[in-house]
Structure formats: C-alpha cells, structure tokens
Amino acid sequence: MISLLKSPNNPSEISIDDIEALKIAKEIDSSLNINVHRVGALSKGLRGKELVDFKSFIKNGVTIFSDDGKSLIEDKLAEQAFKIVSELDGAIFQHCEKSCFSSPGDIAPPSNLRELTLIPDSEEFEILKRDLDLVEKYNTRYHAQHLSSKKSVELIEKAKNKNLPVVKPGSQSRRFTHINDTCLLYTSPSPRDRTRSRMPS
Numbered sequence: 281m282i283s284l285l286k287s288p289n290n291p292s293e294i295s296i297d298d299i300e301a302l303k304i305a306k307e308i309d310s311s312l313n314i315n316v317h318r319v320g321a322l323s324k325g326l327r328g329k330e331l332v333d334f335k336s337f338i339k340n341g342v343t344i345f346s347d348d349g350k351s352l353i354e355d356k357l358a359e360q361a362f363k364i365v366s367e368l369d370g371a372i373f374q375h376c377e378k379s380c381f382s383s384p385g386d387i388a389p390p391s392n393l394r395e396l397t398l399i400p401d402s403e404e405f406e407i408l409k410r411d412l413d414l415v416e417k418y419n420t421r422y423h424a425q426h427l428s429s430k431k432s433v434e435l436i437e438k439a440k441n442k443n444l445p446v447v448k449p450g451s452q453s454r455r456f457t458h459i460n461d462t463c464l465l466y467t468s469p470s471p472r473d474r475t476r477s478r479m480p481s
Contacts, residue, residue: 295321295326296320297325297326298324298332299333299336299337302337306318317344318342319342319373320337320344320345321345321346321347323350327350328347328354331360334364335368338370345373347375348375348425350377350380351375351407353380358410358411362417363414363420370421371422372411374408374425376407376408376427377399377403377404377407378403378406401431404427404432405431408427408432412435412439412444415439415446422445422447423446424436
C-alpha cells in the first residue's frame with residue numbers, strides 16, 4: 281500500500297482539503313495498479329487558518345491528515361485538530377516548522393554551505409514540543425515528518441518512553457508501521473519553492 285499526500289510545492293497539484301478533491305484523486309487512483317491510501321489536508325488550502333471536515337474524510341476512508349510543507353501554527357487551531365482527529369481515531373502527520381509561511385532559512389545546522397541560510401533548532405522544536413503535549417493530552421496518533429535536530433529526536437524518544445502514540449524516527453519504510461504498515465510516497469520535492477531549493481544544485 282502507498283500513502284499519498286499533496287505537498288504545497290507544486291501549484292499544479294490539488295489539495296485534498298474537501299470531499300470533491302478526494303473524489304478527483306480517487307478517480308486518478310482507480311487507474312493505477314496499486315492500492316493508494318490518500319492523505320487529507322489538515323487545513324483548507326494548506327493555509328493553517330481553517331480545519332478541514334475530518335469526519336467526512338474519515339467516512340470516506342481517509343485517516344491520515346497533513347499539511348506537509350506547512351505547519352498548523354496557531355495553538356488553538358492545533359488543539360482543536362488534535363482533539364477531533366483523536367476522537368475519530370485518525371492520525372496527524374506534522375511538518376514542524378514555526379515560520380513555515382515566511383521561509384526562515386534553508387537548512388538545519390550544522391552546515392558549511394555558505395549559500396544556505398541556517399534554520400535555528402527552535403523552528404522545529406517548538407512546534408514539536410507543543411504537538412507532543414497535545415498528543416499526551418488527547419492520545420492522538422502522531423508522526424513528525426522529516427525531523428532535522430537532535431533535540432527533536434530526543435523529544436520523540438521521551439514521548440515513546442511514555443508510550444504515547446508517536447512514530448519513532450527511523451527509515452522511511454519503518455516509521456509508518458502503526459498505520460496499516462504503509463510507506464509514504466512524496467508527490468513533489470521537499471523544497472517549498474522550486475526556484476529557491478533548499479538543496480544546492
């Protein structure tokens with residue numbers, strides 16, 4: 281099984297943020313010779329301002345929600361999402377980056393690449409810490425996507441030691457075993473702007 285999510289880096293892709301968009305995606309999936317598990321957006325248009333209708337998605341077979349490439353920044357909105365998704369037995373996959381809407385930099389330290397701007401650990405760590413507090417409060421199944429700092433990995437380890445339902449960082453093929461033994465297929469490169477890639481050419 282392949283889990284497919286929409287990344288915000290390619291404007292030609294549709295956001296799976298309502299049932300009509302999901303139906304279009306499923307029509308595409310039906311022509312493929314594989315089983316596809318679609319990942320729904322956390323927020324409308326991946327803008328982090330209004331949550332999607334989680335209940336409708338769950339009824340239509342979508343159990344994983346992510347705004348990959350963006351984070352749910354607003355604390356009240358994030359708490360609401362974690363609470364609802366937990367009640368529906370879904371899972372949240374979060375791209376942990378506090379200033380994701382304003383491009384805080386290019387790469388996590390350490391790096392000797394002069395052409396790339398370093399992103400402080402706090403960009404990732406603060407969102408992750410808040411999320412793990414919500415996981416503990418609501419017992420929401422959770423995966424922090426592509427972590428880059430030691431402090432973040434240590435937070436995940438502490439959460440695992442508390443037996444919280446979080447996925448331990450590891451190889452791409454192992455980290456999703458708590459949800460139908462799936463692996464994740466990214467639909468576009470990780471840099472949010474193809475004209476300003478985070479990776480040197």
